[in-house]
Amino acid sequence: MKFPAQQTPLALSFDPLARAREHVILIIDADEIRQQRLASLVTLAGMRAFVANNIYQAFERYLQEHFQPHIILLGQQEEAANPLFPRFYQRLIQDLRRETPIMPLANLHLPDGNLLMADETMSSVTHRVSKAASRFLHVLWEYLPDAQFSLIPPEHALVLDKLPEWGLAPRIARKRRSSSQHFQQQLKAARRTLSAEQWELLLPDVGLAQFRTDESLIAEKFTIPPEYTTCLCRAVMFADPIQPVEQINKWIENIDAEILQRATLIFLMQRVPKMIGQDLTLRTLLTTLANEINALRDEKMVEWKRLEDGSFVVVFYSTLFSYGLMGASGPSCFVWQTTFEKVLELGKVRQHWQVQEIECSAQTHTGHCVFHLKPA
Template sequence: MTSISIPRDMLSNVPHDPIALARKHIILIIDVDEMRAQNLACLLTLAGLRAIVTTTTYQAFQRFLQESFMPGLILLGKQEEMTTPLFARFFQRLTQEFQRDTPILTLSKIQLQDGNLLLADKSASSTKHRVSQTHSEILKMIWRVLPSAQIPLQVAEHSLATDKLPEMGLFPRVAKTKRSASSHFRFQLKAAKQVIPTEQWELLLTDVGLAQYCKERNWPSSADEYIIPPEYTTCLNRAVMFSQPAEPIQQVYKWAKLVDAAILQKPAFIFMLQQIPKVLGQDRTMREVLKTFTNELHEERREDLADWKRLEDESFLFVFYSNLFIYGFMGANQPSCYVWLATFERILEITKMQKRWQIRELECSGQTYTGHCVFQLTPVRS
């Protein structure tokens, strides 16, 4: 695949290594209970870690020989698995390879309804997301063994989205709908399959908790059925990053460019964007562009989860509430919403304004855990 350079105005938003924690902390899951293993893989992924999911010791041993990963912890579905000759041989190989014993935890008493860590729950808060207490306890159990994998579990008490923006008339809200559209997720899967190498596809989707979508015949329909847990998009985002660990940002940006086609695919929407600059000045053009984009987002998610405001310095703020592309994720070291950055860039290209405006993410839910992400579009001064 051809390389894609990251736009200059995005460089300040790019973390040095968005999968740094995952590189350091690989957790091997050996569990025949597929639902539990997949929910756990999703949870670990949303906590910034890297899961390797297998059903048997043989499969785990085989992947170790092929990929040569260093597990910081083994999660076993059944304690009796440790008594098998093959597991003893595998464990001995790990000990010889890394000159240390790998910690083991059993999962016999753990059951998860899903893998979400940070969720919109209007009954708990109408302005910000909340952390799942049940899933927090599972993470704390893991962190007792791997303390360096720990991330904060508290939603920010103060943030731009919840404190300052309401003073400007941008009031925070959380998603009422607990599911996202199947058609959108299908397109995200299609885009991901174009950038993730074929030999990694099934392994990576399984490792992030999306094993049910390994086969295209099991993908959700192209109809607008709201049945997809929103955190699945975030897990898919991480799978894309894991597929090119040497250049995770470049890889996710390739995916973002393809996902853009889904967001901006309606001919009427593109036509409207193209017509705006022909009749208005720069400031009015941006107002109309953001208004059009906001209406499109509201239609896609079936509720008002985006808003914008013009500031006195002639820049614009744009807010995504219960942001879909980082939904549930915690522990980011810098703003990480590459898909929306790519989308804004594409909109500026369509409207022929890419040289007139700069876009950056001011605040990311991956850091604050509020669920909301704030962007600023600033006019380029000549």
């Protein structure tokens, strides 16, 4: 099957952190619940948040990290009355040679930190933008008009137009929770990937401050909102903004050490090619991978289909790692891309298949991502 050129990126020809570089937001808010929800929302909108509880922390971080905020979100007006605030603001003017707008947060209420959510009351097929998040973004965009992107649900997308033809039915996550154990593995892998200082700073910057210590994890099996995986993924990328995809690969290698390389899975993957042909090998690998991911979601969120030309499509519904992410300028499911390549490598069929993400929710805002595997 042939896909339109714009849906078939052969290489990473865009900066995955472009919006984060262009739209840096300083959040000064002593209300840590609101602060963390804001940090998550800003992250999912593709921007970069730096968080501080007060002006002292904000000024200290600025002096240490030399970030260039395009706006300050101010939680408490008394912070502006602090004698240190005018010194900080004057320093920004001196360094940046421009005034930085200040947006007060006094009347802002956010029920959570999600942006693009699975909500059956709004749609059973695609994700929809949170109403509270939409209101906040429209106010923010009055200060940062260049940061705008469309919040209107798409009328046409591959998952809407082609999946039914292939016998696949688009759907959204009903449970909206994923495996706590899997998320803990992701956190452990991130801790090994980031420096100690990055761990302490970046998790709060993406709305995950509560997970800086292992004790904060909840013991129940399925408790993690899926947007947490996206925010953690962005934190890993922020740790090396020059080579964010390479940083993701390091992270996935560490997760693989916990998940993909379990003895039983390796045994299956390494021996199947000796028994069956390449086509059936890939079917087995995709079934194994789908079952693993579906178990982590506690519902069927991954499907695959063999097309008439011998290629395969794999659909991640309400996809992890880019769940809630919007405004991307290119396919952004780097985790799944790396995972596919690792699975094919373990199955000893890497040289026989090419993997491409042909539609990404971070661009279409449907909530779903589609990969195409074709013979090399």
